[in-house]
Amino acid sequence: METWSLLETFSNFDIKKNEPLSAHTNTRVGGPADYAFWPTSLDELRQVVRYAKANEIPVTVLGNASNLIIGDQGLTGVVIFLTKLNQITVQGTELRAEAGAMIIDLAQFAQTKALSGLEWAAGIPGSVGGAVYMNAGAYGGQVDGWLKTAEVLTTDGEIKTLTNDDLDFSYRYSSVQTTGDILIAASFSLQNGNATEILAQMEDFNERRASRQPLEFPSCGSVFKRPTGFFAGRLIMDAGLQGYMVGGAQVSIKHAGFIVNRGQASGADYIAVIKHVQAVVRDKFDVNLEPEVRILGE
């Protein structure tokens, strides 16, 4: 029995009860959140985080939910969506974005200011917070190459500025994955460039993406990390797993590294496909595929 009520305590905040997460995830999979909260200011976010800590309510922060598989039972506690905290500002060659801004919008904004450095991000469908959390990257670029500082709200409700070094970046990893801090903004140091050339580069990357990735179906992008010395997609293809399907979740025929939702996939379908792919690849090639996507809830 819950002894707290977010709805009553924060009656003027944008909070919903029993919110189906499948409506928000890029896979279209996921059960309900006890509560979903869209802060419109840092102060609102802070108040709810402090209340959650005092009442031992689990908190999950999501960006654009593009790198997630959420279980069919959903998530307990409060799920915080930062999409309304999305301001982007520029000073000289430095861009600052709130965590809920889309990294695609940031790349496009940089292009309009003739700032080069984020072209690789032009097709990544995540938020700035999610991109920093995951140290997202593509086509030879990655967050850690351009990020100067990140502002976080700690689990104690304090605001701190972290440097690039503090974030301890490595492949698809940042220290926030360990500390549990909430990313609230990030600043990137870019370089002066030529707006036409930047745009051409972004368009080229996006054409390559559209020709190779199954963007016509819901997915969470590349499911597995690149194992040292191999490509996950190549191993899965060579194992003959393309098209393998459980329920509505299918190893993409267009790009073996993706698992697409062909209609009514459940979280359990996704997990079953992941486990099967891992087992077959281990068996055939003696390689462990580690998920890149975050798997949350049961």
Ligand SMILES: Cc1cc2nc3c(=O)[nH]c(=O)nc-3n(C[C@H](O)[C@H](O)[C@H](O)COP(=O)(O)OP(=O)(O)OC[C@H]3O[C@@H](n4cnc5c(N)ncnc54)[C@H](O)[C@@H]3O)c2cc1C
């Ligand atoms: C079609 C497609 C193509 C993709 N291509 C790429 C690619 O080229 N390169 C790449 O790296 N990724 C790619 N991805 C994966 C995904 O878009 C990135 O990982 C992205 O950075 C995730 O951002 P998000 O806001 O969607 O994060 P979410 O999926 O919402 O969250 C991911 C994790 O970050 C945490 N998180 C999110 N925001 C915050 C925050 N503000 N504070 C603390 N924790 C937070 C969440 O709790 C979760 O654990 C692709 C995905 C799709 C669907």
